[in-house]
Amino acid sequence: MALAADGSDVLLELMAAGQVQVDFLKVGPWIGLDRMFDRASQYPILLHLHTPLIGRSIQAELSSIQRLMDQTHPPFVSFHLDVPANRIFRFWKKAGIPLPIFRPKQAARQAIENIRILQTALLLPVAVENQAYHRRTGHNYLVDPVFIGEVIHEAGCHLLLDLGHARVAAAMRGEAVKEYVKQLPLNEVIELHVSGPGIYRGQLRDLHHPLAEADYELLRFTVEHCPNLQVVTLEYYGPAKLLQEQLERLREIVTRG
Template sequence: MRNGEPNPIPGRTLAHLREVVQLAANALPELLGLLKSPLVPLDYLKCPLSPNSRAEVQAARAHRPVLLHGWGPPGYSVSMAQVPEPALLQELAALSDTPYLSAHIDYNPDQDGELSPQGLLLRMRKSVEELRRLTGLEVLLENLPFVPWGKRPRYLSDPEYIREVLEATQTAFLLDLAHAQVAAYHRGEDLWVYLERMPLEQVIEIHASGPRLEERGLRDRHQALMAADYEVLEWAVHRTPRLKMLTLEYQGKNSAGEAGGPEVWLEQLERLDTLRHRLNRR
């Protein structure tokens, strides 16, 4: 350690990723149970932000390499003034064998202090630089949904601002399609036009899950993919030339109001596996 800080890990870049689209899914206990079968088509397991990150990454790594989407506390984004728990981040970056880190483009004035859009860009650039220094990994940044009653400002879901963020931080893009669907709905914009404005040429990973229409409008619920979601996904994968990772963010039995089960997992994974094999044969 230097001056009480963790030692940095030797660097890795996105260039080492395989030149094919790989498949990942949320590392939930019900999915880990299915991985006893060698027929489940998965290259990576994704561990999201969690207060139990160490145990969850350890459990997932016993089955597959892990995409480290967070390490705690829940709610971390690159808008925070300090990278929390740097020693835990380094530990899990090494344990997981993750090819990169990913984090949210988010901003909560109550938590992060009052920042202008340009001030937020500077904050995010500093945070990403610190993530790279600590881990030696490249960073992907993810779009988040917009709802008019939330604290997240509307401009964070502007495709043009997202492009500015990627340029300022020199990061690649993690495109969450459910988040984009929700944002377009509540911004009152046509989904296809909204998606076309996104920095699709910078996308390395896509998150796919099913949003649901509720009383207050479309919401991000991480439920099973439906026909409309597959249509959006099919559109997106053919417009993201740098795509390397397709991640199912289904939350299984944790998806409120819907029945899960092995057959729901397997049906989605098989469809995504078929899609990525078609992409890899191009």
């Protein structure tokens, strides 16, 4: 099992000093294309795209996605199982408006169609990432394990299971996080994202804090239940000392896993 982390400048400095070692850098267009391509010329890459799979056809974006893949050569590519983060949706999500812009059947159908388009065009495994909804809206179904499982199984793709997102979604749903995780299609998980959520304005949120003991314990539990897991990725952009400490502990877990 491999270990990856966000391809931050701090991580590269630690690696250059020989203080940590990861097997992949996680990158995406948000760090800037020049920086992303420069990292890809020096290190193995995991390409993660924030492109939503619901709300519009992905056909028009295939050429730009293919260009990113040609420059980074990832073993697979991952996308958000979500709707576009436009102004209207952000307002509805923030306000907790209970009416969906996209209804569940429509959303599942479009996600499956877009995943199949990607699989045909890219000729690489495609993974979709579960999201973090911290309040009830008309789009709660996006973090429902039944909805996620339907999309995964119908499309024949993989799951990128973000455990920080899972903790947030489970809290919103009033469920124990391990019970929530066990409902997901764990046989299809090929990558885990780990980061520490935190309380903000009285709710558990996806804040990318340092990992706490509860996060390590959830990771160990999940690793045991994901037989096809390939890589664990730390999502953390904080101080070098905390980044190094977390990567050292994660290396022990993935080595045993």
